[in-house]
Amino acid sequence: MKWSRTRALVLALLAAAFVGYALLLWQGPWWLDGDRLRRRDLQPADGVVITGFRTTLVALGAGAVAGQVFSTPTARCGTLVTGTASRPRSHGTAR
Numbered sequence: 451m452k453w454s455r456t457r458a459l460v461l462a463l464l465a466a467a468f469v470g471y472a473l474l475l476w477q478g479p480w481w482l483d484g485d486r487l488r489r490r491d492l493q494p495a496d497g498v499v500i501t502g503f504r505t506t507l508v509a510l511g512a513g514a515v516a517g518q519v520f521s522t523p524t525a526r527c528g529t530l531v532t533g534t535a536s537r538p539r540s541h542g543t544a545r
Contacts, residue, residue, distance in 0.1 A: 475507055475508075487500070
């Protein structure tokens with residue numbers, strides 16, 4: 451029973467994070483810089499700020515996903531995520 455509660459909590463947190471991330475991508479520039487950004491009749495300068503904010507969020511999200519992918523237990527055991535084991539190098543000593 452404990453596993454199902456933990457799983458439900460993790461799924462709820464992931465869903466909340468996904469919704470929050472989507473809301474930040476959509477409305478984040480106006481939430482954080484709304485007094486300087488126009489809501490209607492946007493100008494090129496507004497587009498630069500909005501695009502820069504969204505690009506930053508996408509880069510942070512991609513970094514978070516990559517960090518999770520490469521910090522799995524299999525990656526810590528000397529194997530890549532694909533499952534191929536790393537081979538020790540001989541460093542020039544042929545036998």
